[in-house]
Each structure stands twice: as structure tokens, then as C-alpha cells.
Amino acid sequence: MIDSTQYLTPAQIVAELDKYIIGQHDAKRNVAIALRNRWRRMHATPEMQKEIVPNNILMIGATGVGKTEIARRLASIADAPFVKVEASKFTEVGYVGRDVESMVRDLVEQAVNMVRIKKKEEVKVQAAQAVEDIILDALIPPVSQPAPRVAPSVGFLENENKEPETDQELNERTREKFRLMIRNGELDERKIEIKVSQTANPGIGVMAPGMDDVSMMNIQEMIGGMLPKKQKKRKVSIAEARKILLDEEAAKLIDMDEVKEEAIKKAQDSGVIFIDEIDKVASASGKGGSGPDVSREGVQRDLLPIVEGSSVNTKYGVINTDHILFIAAGAFHVAKPSDLIPELQGRFPIRVELQSLTKEDFYQILKFPKNALTKQYEALLASENVTLSFNDESLEKLAEIAFEVNSEVENIGARRLHTVMSRLLNDILFDVPDKIGANAHIAVTKEMVEERLNDMVKNRDLSQYIL
Ligand SMILES: Nc1ncnc2c1ncn2[C@@H]1O[C@H](COP(=O)(O)OP(=O)(O)OP(=O)(O)O)[C@@H](O)[C@H]1O
Numbered sequence: 001m002i003d004s005t006q007y008l009t010p011a012q013i014v015a016e017l018d019k020y021i022i023g024q025h026d027a028k029r030n031v032a033i034a035l036r037n038r039w040r041r042m043h044a045t046p047e048m049q050k051e052i053v054p055n056n057i058l059m060i061g062a063t064g065v066g067k068t069e070i071a072r073r074l075a076s077i078a079d080a081p082f083v084k085v086e087a088s089k090f091t092e093v094g095y096v097g098r099d100v101e102s103m104v105r106d107l108v109e110q111a112v113n114m115v116r117i118k119k120k121e122e123v124k125v126q127a128a129q130a131v132e133d134i135i136l137d138a139l140i141p142p143v144s145q146p147a148p149r150v151a152p153s154v155g156f157l158e159n160e161n162k163e164p165e166t167d168q169e170l171n172e173r174t175r176e177k178f179r180l181m182i183r184n185g186e187l188d189e190r191k192i193e194i195k196v197s198q199t200a201n202p203g204i205g206v207m208a209p210g211m212d213d214v215s216m217m218n219i220q221e222m223i224g225g226m227l228p229k230k231q232k233k234r235k236v237s238i239a240e241a242r243k244i245l246l247d248e249e250a251a252k253l254i255d256m257d258e259v260k261e262e263a264i265k266k267a268q269d270s271g272v273i274f275i276d277e278i279d280k281v282a283s284a285s286g287k288g289g290s291g292p293d294v295s296r297e298g299v300q301r302d303l304l305p306i307v308e309g310s311s312v313n314t315k316y317g318v319i320n321t322d323h324i325l326f327i328a329a330g331a332f333h334v335a336k337p338s339d340l341i342p343e344l345q346g347r348f349p350i351r352v353e354l355q356s357l358t359k360e361d362f363y364q365i366l367k368f369p370k371n372a373l374t375k376q377y378e379a380l381l382a383s384e385n386v387t388l389s390f391n392d393e394s395l396e397k398l399a400e401i402a403f404e405v406n407s408e409v410e411n412i413g414a415r416r417l418h419t420v421m422s423r424l425l426n427d428i429l430f431d432v433p434d435k436i437g438a439n440a441h442i443a444v445t446k447e448m449v450e451e452r453l454n455d456m457v458k459n460r461d462l463s464q465y466i467l
């Protein structure tokens, strides 16, 4: 049974998406519903589950309007493994008819990483303990056997009650003293010698004909497992040793079988696969074309079983794609969704159109998202103790310029804001810290924006290259 509290309601999902993405309410609503529906479906009876068609989504919208961003954010909100693939890549020579399943394997790989990071976090304290001991051993090798001490011949002067300290006790005391120093970072600069295990690389990259990726991976893993793990001695500072060893010790403490199992489950139950440029594999010329159309249709046919739900072999185990959420996206300028083969159309029942972004949207994109470009640049310069600020008129002007260049040169959506901003701030980014020192405050005004960007906008040739 899944804990419902960790699953957001549709309204909560939209609220989260609103923090990063401006507008596109229709798309946000629908991805929120799809995410929740997956949870609802998993709670239905097994017989009903089979009947309920997954709510895969087809996003239609021009470039740079937030398609990928919405899908990516959705996955991160759901703490779900996410992969993005371009459907058109499967039509490339050598790809045809092969390896569409790799997207599922990538998803599992992603899930394994997520679970591994989580598990390492859980054993962090324990691992840190072990690391401390290793560093300590390198500094002061422990005394393995208490050296038999010769009784002091002139022991009369010593206090009869106090046993003389053995080597081992002395060693212990010194170690504890050093342990504190290590913990406080007092010895961070000190060099020690540690053993670092190297991942054995079997160096076999030959692929026998007819061998797929899975058997290839299995062979590599097998050989990798047979070769003795090489250990290399390295002299590093304690601070560095701590970093290297922490990772190794944490890895030793986690149970990889458990990680694999959990990862497969995570990918299966909550994975999101984003298939971009799906329109590029639709045959614009209609049905039954020739040449490239055949290969495009082939890709669609290859995608079908994965989207419909099937089992895929990965090196971590078999994964079932039934509950994976697929989001396909495309501009559909030339081909139409109806140019996709009917079976595939049927698997993406939810169509959402994303709106082209307006000047006002651009203004908001510059100002409000948690990761807004203005905030990114402010953070960059803050690292040099320079404060950067933008007044509203400057943002309006920037939005206007981006919008104009989009309509005159090429519409690349919100991506235009990146080029405009980088152009605007280029000199400043160069002059800090040499000419513009710490504690400076740079207030970007409308005039400043005009001064730096106006010629560019007026001169079409120039803006084509620069903006
Ligand atoms: N509605 C929006 N709100 C906030 N930021 C946006 C919005 N649309 C686009 N962006 C920003 O623009 C950039 C490009 O957006 P994204 O990658 O989502 O485009 P896309 O729609 O997937 O385009 P393409 O079809 O070319 O893949 C991202 O950095 C994103 O932050």
C-alpha cells in the first residue's frame, strides 16, 4: 500500500509547478491529473487496473514555451526518476528498430542513483565513524598486541597502586587525542597515505553481432566482478581523504540488492519518461509513405509496446512499464498528432496545447520563478559581494526586446531571455571583480537596457548573430 500523504493532490501539484513555470495552466492541470491518476489506478483492484488506460500526455507547443520544463519539474516534485529522450534519435542510421528500450534502462539507472544517494545519506553517520578510524590508523598505526613489558627493575619509587601504562594504553590515549583533532578539522591539511580501490575496467568494448546492450552489460559486470579490485595507494590531505573514503565506506554499508529492488519499484511506480520531438517521427505525408517515412513509422511501432506496458530487461532486473508516465511533446508545425499511427495516438489520450508566450509572460518569467534568470545572475554576482538588482521598467524593457527579436528573427520562446540577459550583463560579468569591486551595487534600469541592447534590436543582421 502506498502512503497517500506523500502523494500531492492535483491542486498541490499545480501550486508547486506555479513556483517555476509561468502560465500554461492547461498543461499544468493535465499533468497534475495524470500524476494523481497513476496513484488512483494503483489503488484500484488488479482486474480494474488492467482496464484503466494510463493517462499519457501529448504536449503540443512551439519551442521554448515550457514543455520540457513542466515535465522535468513534475518529476522532481514527485521525487520521481525522470528521463528525456528525443524520438527522432531513434530514426538515425544504426538506430533503426533498435534500442528504444534503452529509455527504460536509463530510467532504472536514474532510479538506482536516486535510491543509492538516499541510502548513503542514511548511513552517513556510520560511514563517517569508519572513515575517522581509517584516517586515525593512517596517522597512528594501532598496536596490535600489547607488548610484554619488562617489569621495571627500579620500580620501588613508583606508586604501587598505579599500573604502569602499557604501550597499548598509551597508543589508545594518543589516538583519542588525535581523533578529536581530526574531528575538529585541525589536521585537515596534513597528508596521509590511503588505499583507494579503483573500479576495474575490463576494457572490453567489442560487441558481438546480435548481442544487445543487456547481455553486453552483464558480461562487463561479470568480468568486472571477477577481476580483483585494484587498490592504489595515494597520498592526500586528510580533508581530501575524508571525501574519498566517505563515499567508499558508505558504499560498503549499503546493500546493493536492496537498492536494486527498491529502484526497480521506484522506476516502475513513479517513473516519468519524456519523449521529445515526437512530431519528428510522424509521417507528414500521411499513411504508408516510403523511405524515411517507413523508418519513422518503425520508431512509432517500437515505442508502442513500451508505452502500452511491457517488461524490459535491465541489468538491475526486469521492469514492467505499465505504470510509467509517458509524456510526449512536439511542436507539430508540419505533422499533426493525427499523423501518428492510430495505436500510438490512442496511448496518448490527453492532448494539451501550450500557449505561445507573450511580452507579459516574459516579464513574469524574468521576475517570479524561483529559478528566474534575474535571481540566477544576482546569485552569481553575490558570490563576489556585488549586488545586482533590476527595477520593473528594466524587466519590462527586457521582455519587450526579447519578444521583438523573437518575432523578427526567430521564435525560440523563453530561451530568448537567456541570450538577451547574457548580452546585457556580459561586460559587467567581465569587469567584476577587477573594475567593479566588492560591495558595489549595480542597479539595472530601463535606460541601461536600452543603451546596451537597442542597436542590436534595430539591426536585424546583428541580432541574428548576437541575440
Ligand atoms: N512558461 C515558462 N515559465 C518559465 N520559464 C519558462 C517557460 N517556458 C520556458 N521557460 C524557460 O525557457 C527554457 C526553455 O524551455 P523548455 O525547455 O521547457 O522548452 P520546450 O518547450 O521544451 O522547447 P523545445 O520544443 O525546444 O524542447 C527553460 O530554461 C525554461 O526555464
Ligand SMILES: [Mg+2]
Residues within 6 Å of the ligand: 067, 068, 069, 276
Ligand atoms: Mg524541450
